[in-house]
Amino acid sequence: MATPRTRTRKPKAASPCETAGHDDLTGKEGADMPVIRLGYIQVRVTDMEEAVNHYSNTLGMKIMATGEGGPHMSPHGISPGKLTYLKAWDEWDHHSVVLEEGGVGLVKFGYKVSSADDLNEFERRVQRFGTTTQRMSKGENLAVGDGIRVTLPSDHVLELYYEMDYAGTETGALNPPPWPRDARGAAVPRLDHCLYTAEDPELDERFWSECLDFRAGERLITDPSDPELIGTWLFCGQTPHDVAVIKGPNGKLHHFAFLLEDWNAILRAGDVFGMDQVSIDVGPARHGITRGTTIYFFDPSGNRNEVFSGGYLSGPAFPPITWTADQLGRGIFYTSGEVNERFTTVVT
Ligand SMILES: [Fe+2]
Numbered sequence: 163m164a165t166p167r168t169r170t171r172k173p174k175a176a177s178p179c180e181t182a183g184h185d186d187l188t189g190k191e192g193a194d195m196p197v198i199r200l201g202y203i204q205v206r207v208t209d210m211e212e213a214v215n216h217y218s219n220t221l222g223m224k225i226m227a228t229g230e231g232g233p234h235m236s237p238h239g240i241s242p243g244k245l246t247y248l249k250a251w252d253e254w255d256h257h258s259v260v261l262e263e264g265g266v267g268l269v270k271f272g273y274k275v276s277s278a279d280d281l282n283e284f285e286r287r288v289q290r291f292g293t294t295t296q297r298m299s300k301g302e303n304l305a306v307g308d309g310i311r312v313t314l315p316s317d318h319v320l321e322l323y324y325e326m327d328y329a330g331t332e333t334g335a336l337n338p339p340p341w342p343r344d345a346r347g348a349a350v351p352r353l354d355h356c357l358y359t360a361e362d363p364e365l366d367e368r369f370w371s372e373c374l375d376f377r378a379g380e381r382l383i384t385d386p387s388d389p390e391l392i393g394t395w396l397f398c399g400q401t402p403h404d405v406a407v408i409k410g411p412n413g414k415l416h417h418f419a420f421l422l423e424d425w426n427a428i429l430r431a432g433d434v435f436g437m438d439q440v441s442i443d444v445g446p447a448r449h450g451i452t453r454g455t456t457i458y459f460f461d462p463s464g465n466r467n468e469v470f471s472g473g474y475l476s477g478p479a480f481p482p483i484t485w486t487a488d489q490l491g492r493g494i495f496y497t498s499g500e501v502n503e504r505f506t507t508v509v510t
Pocket residue numbers: 355356357417419468470
């Protein structure tokens with residue numbers, strides 16, 4: 163959007179029963195949602211060669227660049243190692259996954275916003291929220307323009323930016339075929355969302371809704387009579403969720419997910435995972451929350467991935483759905499109604 167944003171969302175003390183981002187369903191406040199999508203995620207891997215094989219051959223991503231990184235690559239003060247940048251076949255921007263050699267777990271994630279004006283507005287709101295923020299300059303991240311780096315209440319590092327070098331999809335923009343003929347493995351088209359853990363999910367939900375105009379599509383609470391927020395699935399566009407937060411240790415990642423076309427693509431991905439002896443966590447299965455279909459699996463370092471498809475269309479007028487903790491199993495895996503201990507305890 164070209165004009166500076168004049169509306170402001172008033173900070174409020176949300177209770178777990180309130181509907182984050184849904185205090186005005188007339189469509190005036192928050193009708194535009196200028197955060198576009200999860201643009202990239204950077205994770206540590208113990209063995210770069212194994213990790214690259216997983217993301218490029220099993221998942222089908224394209225290697226876009228490799229490098230040594232720089233001081234900006236280590237927001238927690240950890241020395242960066244060798245970096246590999248990968249892109250899924252239907253993504254336009256330069257990369258969506260960055261692998262950092264050494265260890266396991268989340269380094270940071272980046273959400274793309276619509277314009278410099280939006281970035282400035284978000285910076286003001288984030289500072290007003292009381293969250294630590296700093297400016298990042300074009301080139302600090304390979305192929306990424308100016309932005310802000312935010313430390314969330316849950317200690318995760320979030321980067322907001324509005325420009326990344328354009329790479330184009332593997333099918334192009336002129337009379338394109340529906341998929342690339344040379345697609346490898348599960349041929350994931352794009353990065354979709356991530357789910358992280360926070361000691362206080364309600365505080366992070368307030369951050370995403372008050373600072374960035376995300377809306378909660380689904381919320382998991384303890385009990386309607388004595389509600390405490392256990393999890394929240396938030397969207398910024400029309401998907402069921404672009405980020406999700408569940409109660410757990412600060413600074414940790416539960417999984418990040420790639421979007422597939424449909425249930426058949428999920429089953430085919432499962433076949434590829436079997437051929438490549440990928441470590442499966444759960445699935446193929448169907449979620450109650452989001453209604454999506456899924457397989458959870460691990461990369462060779464132990465970072466949990468997901469392939470996800472389906473679910474409903476959300477949007478500005480979508481009212482939140484509530485799940486109670488006694489139905490957690492159905493919420494996560496609707497068919498079985500069961501969640502294994504690994505799924506609820508392993509984070510990286
Ligand atoms: Fe997910």
